[in-house]
Amino acid sequence: MASLSSVAVTSIPKFDLEFRKSSQHSLSTEKSSNISYQRNSTTTLPDRFIDPKCLDFREALSILNEGTKIESAYYVPLLQQCIDNYSASEAQIIHTHIIKTGAHEDMFLMTFLINVYSKCGVMDYAHEVFDKLPVKNVVTWTALITGHVRNSQPELAIEVFKELLEAGAYPTNYTLGAVLSACSSLYDIKMGKQIHGYIIKYQIESDTSIGNSICSLYSKCNCFDFAVKAFGRIPEKNVISWTTMISACGDNGEAQKGLDFFVEMLSENGEPNEFTMTSVLSLCCVLQALEFGKQVHSVSIKLGCLFNTPVKNSIMYLYLRSGQTDEARKMLNAMETVSLITWNAMIAGYAQMTDVEKDVVTAQHSGTEALNIFLKLNRSSVKPDLFTFSSILTVCSSLVASAQGEQIHAQAIKTGSLSDIVVGSALVNMYNKCGNIEGATKAFVEMPTRTVISWTSMITGYAQHGRPQQALQLFEDMTLAGGRPNKITFVGVFSACSHAGMVDEAMRYFKMMKKEYKIKPVMEHFACLIDMFVRLGRLQDAFDFIKKMNFEPNEFIWSILIAGCRSHGNMELGFYAAERLLELKPKDSETYVLLLNMYLSAARWKDVSRVRKMMKDEKIGKLKDWSSISIRNIVRSFKPDDRSDTHSPEMYALLNDLLDKAKNLGYVSQKSLEMADEEEKGKTFSSVVHHSEKLAVAYGLLKMPSSASIRVLKSISMCRDCHSFIKYISALAGREIIIRDSKRLHQFNNGHCSCGDFGSLL
DNA sequence: CGCTCATAAT
Structure with missing residues (x-):
């Protein structure tokens, strides 16, 4: 990493503050074409030559090509057009002409040219212009630094800054x-x-824009408290100051404080703009603050921000995330331009609903909706990007929609999106959640x-697929490669140990986690370790471990112990655990069924x-x-005893046939699932035979090619x-x-399951 | 004169 310490920074002279006073107004791209150079009154060029709106680029070029000598001021609107067209080649034509006419001795013009090249994305050209300047001033240096920042080359920006200091130039607030x-x-x-020190x-x-930049810096570096302090020290806060602070709250997981800042801004008569509104709306999303969001919606109308596409996108996304699909639709219909971001907001909105929705039917509905929107997007002229792919892959993961996931994988390869780490991780996740460990690998x-x-x-993934050795090997590879595991990584590690019954290894990793990585154990860690003892039938060890931990055991922990007691016939401990569990008054119906x-x-x-x-x-x-x-592209769902499908007769016949064959091989049908409702008691047995996953598997056997794997998603254990x-x-x-x-992944092959026949099976 | 700061989605 570059460091300033190598530069004699202490020798920086006082800043040239005169510059600031004369440059109060900021320079937007539109304004920069109106730079008032001193014009030579003898010039014979038409007046419209200096008005970019009336200027015909080709006509202007032909005049230039005749060898007409023009004042450097006339180049500015032409170069502005190059920026607007993002055309470095047009800029080069003009650059050539500038050199021919000797205008390249004009420092201001050359500074502008550096800007043109950097705004057209060609920093090499910008550098060339800079290097050829006989005299450099702080503005030319700054233009180059800004160019590197604009083109995502922050390291080079710092390099140039160091050169500036070495050259003895005076940095400005810019x-x-x-x-x-x-x-x-x-x-x-x-x-x-x-830099803050200088x-x-x-x-x-006290310069407002400097204060804004400092606030933004601390926010990006996750120093939220410093960001708040920096904001407080800005004497004259403008709309950018407020917006920076509000979005800083969002970036640092302080969404509520962001809304507080917004309210404070309004009470201090600050005037929010479209940037402010989008930031506030994204906070409402995080907080699920629909009512507040609705008010922001109406404020946006009052301020005239609703004509701004990002604002409309944000409002639409908020409604979608809050489950207000009709309201979201209305916003969508009111949009005259549907950009990629609109599509992405729609897909991500439905993807989120799919992910958090506990009710599997609703989740499937929104997942299917997301897939439909994705299909529509592919038929439109808009091309999906990294955000699209990662969102839609998450949907495939949630739905166990393996075939769609593979298709999207292919599309991601074609568009070169696979180099993105988020898309790559989403793919690994998708294959893992679909039970395709080879694909994930x-x-x-x-x-x-x-x-x-x-x-x-x-x-x-390896742990869930019953491959504990590979999981642990990968953990070693990870640390060897310099990867730093987090608490979730250790959940995976303990889960692998639990699968393999590797008690000593687990304890070693447990110590390593606390000592080496300073990670405090959480409930999920204990759950895995207790599960390990339970699997081995070491119920007393499991119980001792529960007593030893510094946590009040939760429902999940007691449930694991109860399930283990039931499997291993230690009823006394089971009854004790059941009492503790009932004291917690669990809300989950699965837990009660286990107890029943x-x-x-x-x-x-x-x-x-x-x-x-x-x-x-x-x-x-x-x-x-x-x-x-x-x-x-179709997601088909089944309830128990479902006969709604036209193929139901065949499905039930197939199940009966398989039932007979299985019985011949030693399968004993068992009444194991008690219905929660007493009236259901009599019907329970017949229901077991037609549980939803049996129906879904039968449907798959009928509908899928004979070599294809059958993948099913189930709402409960x-x-x-x-x-x-x-x-x-x-x-x-x-x-x-x-x-x-709802609890784990089961991969059935040749009469075996990857879960090792253990788990909190009802 | 010219150069900066803040927005929506994983």
Whole structure:
């Protein structure tokens, strides 16, 4: 990393503050064409030559090509057109003419040319112009620095800044603003603080734009408190100051404070603009503050911001995220231009709904909606980008929509999007969630660079697919490659140890996590470790571990212990754990079903009715059993005993046939899932046979090519009966069957399951 | 004179 320490910074003379006074008004791209150079009155060129709106570029060029000598002022509107057209080649033509006529001795014109080239994205040309200047001043230096910042070359910007200091030039507030911006993009807080030091020393901290830049720097470097302080020190806050502060709150997970700042801004008669509104709206999204958002919507109308596309996009996205799909539609219909960002906001909005929605039916509905929008986007003239791909891959992950995911993978390759780490991680995640460990491995290996997220995703993937050794090997690879594991990485590691029953290894990693990486253990870590003891049948060790941890055990921990006690027949400990669990008054109906089943199998009827009463008092609903399967672009979902599909007769016949064959091989149908409702009691047994995942698997067997794997998503945990039966199906039909339920991934092959026949199966 | 600061989506 570049450092200023190599430069004799202490020798910086006082800043040339005169510059600031004469440059109060900022220079927008439009204004810069109206620079008033002294014009020579003898010039014979038409007046419209200086008005960019009336100027015909070709006509102007032909005049230039005749060898007409013109004042340098006349080049400015022409060069402005080059910027507007983002055309470096047009700029070069004019540049050639400038050299021919000797206008290149005009310092101001050459500074402008540096800007033109940098705004057209060709920093090499800008550098060339700069290098050929016989005399350089602080503005030419600053133009070059700004160019590098604009073209995402912050390191080079810093290099040039150091050269400027070495050359003994005087940086201005403009220069330092650009350098601060470079520090921000590099997240280089150390150098940023040095610059801040000079700014204080030379007393230009009170300059509004400098204050804004400092606030922005601290925010980008996650120093939120410093950002707030910097904001407070700006004596004359403008709309940019407020907007910077508000978006800083969003970037630093302080959304509520952002809304407070917005209210404060309004009360101090600050006038928000379209930038402010989009920032505030994104905070409303984070906070799910729909009512506040609606008010922001009406303020936007009053301020006339609603004509701004980003504002409309943000409002639409807020409505979508809040589940107000009709309102979102209205906003969409009111848009005259539908940009890629609009598409992305729609897809991401539905993707989010898919991800957070507990009700699987609703989740599937929004997921399907997102896929439909993506199809429409592909038929339009707009090309999807990195955001689109990562959002839509998340949808495929949530829906276990493997075929769609693979298609999108192919499209991502074609568009060169695979070099992006977010898209790469989304792909690894998609294949893992779809139970395709080979696909995930391939996507992971092909990533150009890996992040903690992709490493962790892959480690967890191996653990979930019952490949603990590979998971642990990957963890070693990760640390060897210099990757720093986080708490989620360790959840994956412990989960692998739990699968492999590697108690000593687990304890070693547990120590490593606390000592070496200074990560405080959280409930998920304990859950994995307790699960490990339980799997091994070491229930007392599990219980001791619970007592040892510095946490009050939650529902999840007790449920694991209860499930283990039930499997290993240690009922005494099971009943104790059940009492602790009931004290917590869980809200989850699956937990109660687990308890009911335990008491039922022990014939403790008093407890059975006690649990039932509690469920009524706590208003716990019935289990919502749903399963879905994606075939081509259609997501098909099934309820238990579902007969809504036209192929239902064939599905049920197929299931009966498989049931008979499985029984011949030793399968025993069992009544394992108690319905939450007493009236359901009599019907329970028949329901077990037609649980939703059995139907979805049958549908897949009928509809999918005979070699294809069958992938099913299920809303609740699988019951023991289904788990056992589907193992038989995988052997009988010679198919790989993957079921992702609410708790874990089950990969069935040749009569075996990757979960190791263990888990909190109901 | 010329050079800067803030926005929506993973």
